[in-house]
Amino acid sequence: MSKIFIIEDDDIIRTELNNLLSKYGYVCESSTDFERVIDNVISAAADLVLLDINLPMFDGYYICREIRQRSNVPIIIVTSRANELDELMSMNLGADDFITKPYNTQILLAHISAILKRTVNNETINTISHKGVILHTTKSIVEYNGQTAELTKNELRILSTLMNNKGNIISRDDIMNDLWQSDEFIDDNTLTVNINRLRKKLESIDIFDFLVTRRGQGYVV
Amino acid sequence: MRLGSFLKNRSIFLLTQGLVLSFIIILLAVVDIGIYAIIYVSSFFIITNVVAFIFEYIRKNNFYKGVLQNLENLDKKFLLSEMVEEPNFDEGIILYQILKETNKSMNDNIAKYKISSEEYREYIETWVHEIKTPIASTLLIIENNNNEVTRNIRTEIDKLDAFVEQALFYSRSNNVEKDYAIRGVILKDLVNQTIKGNSRNLIESKVLIELQKLDYEIFTDSKWFEFIVSQIITNSIKYKKDNPKIVFHAIENDNNIVFYITDNGIGIPENELSKVFDKGFTGQNGRKYAKSTGIGLYLAQKLCHKLGLSIGITSKINEGTTIFITFPRGHHNLR
Numbered sequence: 001m002s003k004i005f006i007i008e009d010d011d012i013i014r015t016e017l018n019n020l021l022s023k024y025g026y027v028c029e030s031s032t033d034f035e036r037v038i039d040n041v042i043s044a045a046a047d048l049v050l051l052d053i054n055l056p057m058f059d060g061y062y063i064c065r066e067i068r069q070r071s072n073v074p075i076i077i078v079t080s081r082a083n084e085l086d087e088l089m090s091m092n093l094g095a096d097d098f099i100t101k102p103y104n105t106q107i108l109l110a111h112i113s114a115i116l117k118r119t120v121n122n123e124t125i126n127t128i129s130h131k132g133v134i135l136h137t138t139k140s141i142v143e144y145n146g147q148t149a150e151l152t153k154n155e156l157r158i159l160s161t162l163m164n165n166k167g168n169i170i171s172r173d174d175i176m177n178d179l180w181q182s183d184e185f186i187d188d189n190t191l192t193v194n195i196n197r198l199r200k201k202l203e204s205i206d207i208f209d210f211l212v213t214r215r216g217q218g219y220v221v
Numbered sequence: 222m223r224l225g226s227f228l229k230n231r232s233i234f235l236l237t238q239g240l241v242l243s244f245i246i247i248l249l250a251v252v253d254i255g256i257y258a259i260i261y262v263s264s265f266f267i268i269t270n271v272v273a274f275i276f277e278y279i280r281k282n283n284f285y286k287g288v289l290q291n292l293e294n295l296d297k298k299f300l301l302s303e304m305v306e307e308p309n310f311d312e313g314i315i316l317y318q319i320l321k322e323t324n325k326s327m328n329d330n331i332a333k334y335k336i337s338s339e340e341y342r343e344y345i346e347t348w349v350h351e352i353k354t355p356i357a358s359t360l361l362i363i364e365n366n367n368n369e370v371t372r373n374i375r376t377e378i379d380k381l382d383a384f385v386e387q388a389l390f391y392s393r394s395n396n397v398e399k400d401y402a403i404r405g406v407i408l409k410d411l412v413n414q415t416i417k418g419n420s421r422n423l424i425e426s427k428v429l430i431e432l433q434k435l436d437y438e439i440f441t442d443s444k445w446f447e448f449i450v451s452q453i454i455t456n457s458i459k460y461k462k463d464n465p466k467i468v469f470h471a472i473e474n475d476n477n478i479v480f481y482i483t484d485n486g487i488g489i490p491e492n493e494l495s496k497v498f499d500k501g502f503t504g505q506n507g508r509k510y511a512k513s514t515g516i517g518l519y520l521a522q523k524l525c526h527k528l529g530l531s532i533g534i535t536s537k538i539n540e541g542t543t544i545f546i547t548f549p550r551g552h553h554n555l556r
Contacts, residue, residue, distance in 0.1 A: 010354055016361035023365070080353035084402050084444075102357035102382060104417075105364045168367065173424050180420040183413050185430035217369075
């Protein structure tokens with residue numbers, strides 16, 4: 001599992017980011033000792049650093065430069081300042097990516113996984129399993145008791161969203177929003193069609209009653 | 222300066238000169254000096270006076286004429302004092318000093334307002350950045366506690382964020398040139414990006430998105446352009462009817478690319494179309510929908526002009542509205 005180091009002085013954002021990323025299978029570490037934060041990042045041996053710009057003691061740019069001098073760990077700068085100059089400066093100081101607050105969490109997760117995919121080859125991120133159903137996200141295949149079925153792009157996205165939130169009801173709007181983030185601007189009817197097709201595919205490999213509809217609320221696995 | 226009024230202004234002086242002349246003539250006649258001497262003295266007196274008057278008239282006339290001509294030619298009238306040369310007669314010098322003095326005082330005043338409006342703009346920008354942190358943390362809390370209640374809160378937070386964004390862009394709109402980068406971008410990528418940014422709002426309002434051919438390279442600043450398109454999308458959602466739909470398409474002409482955003486909303490009455498880009502104009506639809514502020518399209522147009530784009534609108538009541546943005550081509554492609 002990939003380890004993400006969060007450098008953020010706002011307590012609530014730090015805790016909530018921690019919760020969110022843990023839910024998606026990342027290990028999180030953070031530090032509030034901003035004087036020694038650079039040493040902490042290096043000794044934590046994280047796979048990725050999420051860095052805020054406005055920090056006490058040193059600003060994010062300084063920290064970014066210092067980390068870069070000692071390590072090649074990918075750095076994503078997260079900031080509320082959104083102008084060309086900030087972005088340019090971040091990139092010049094060796095940051096790998098730049099996201100502005102308030103970010104869409106799906107976009108943040110997508111950026112994180114894209115960078116991790118490039119830097120560490122981590123097989124465990126690429127499969128999700130729940131109740132014996134295994135989803136291979138890179139191969140776009142769902143597996144159950146040795147039988148497999150291929151999924152389309154939309155079906156894969158729907159199933160991985162539901163399986164990442166196993167046990168929680170996900171509303172239709174949330175699933176649609178998720179699909180929209182990959183440039184598939186589908187409407188309500190298309191989602192129904194996609195869900196039905198996905199169900200049929202699951203049934204074809206003997207997965208029954210896995211994807212449950214909660215009337216008026218959404219879907220749950 | 223008319224010669225007539227010039228002489229009229231000097232009537233008392235002329236009168237006294239006349240009296241002096243008559244006194245001299247009478248005096249010379251009394252001492253019986255001879256008629257030629259009298260004619261000689263008085264004509265000498267008159268000629269010197271006339272020469273002095275002509276000389277004075279020409280000098281003053283040249284100065285005032287110059288001042289008035291400068292005033293007429295100047296685009297910014299307050300720069301007059303910079304254009305006037307210092308004259309060499311008393312009244313002119315006084316006028317010259319008054320001009321200099323008032324101009325300086327006005328410059329000081331303008332500087333004062335410039336500083337205070339700049340400070341206010343900086344404050345707004347800092348404020349926007351400050352408030353983004355609590356918005357971000359609220360959204361994270363919602364994400365981690367996904368349920369009916371938090372979903373409703375998120376809708377409201379999204380609106381809040383849109384308003385904050387508008388305030389930021391408004392305060393920056395006078396200084397676009399300080400923060401932009403014109404690059405070649407694919408129109409489709411920008412449109413996709415903007416739709417994603419407004420995804421919650423669009424999905425909740427059940428808006429159908431239709432993307433037609435948009436694979437054109439345009440030259441603009443992505444951030445400002447996305448903001449402009451966001452304002453238009455927000456309007457389409459605000460003034461929607463049943464089964465809302467937004468179509469994005471573009472047409473390539475010889476010397477420009479025109480990008481169309483068409484909705485099937487309630488439309489705008491024809492007599493209001495010319496005013497929709499005015500600041501604060503909300504019109505008939507605005508009175509029906511309390512949410513109208515009259516800022517969105519005003520800002521969109523202002524930013525378009527700053528980016529060198531033109532923006533236009535067509536609409537039919539009950540059928541929908543089309544906004545089109547024209548990207549000039551040719552000289553941009555030279556790079």
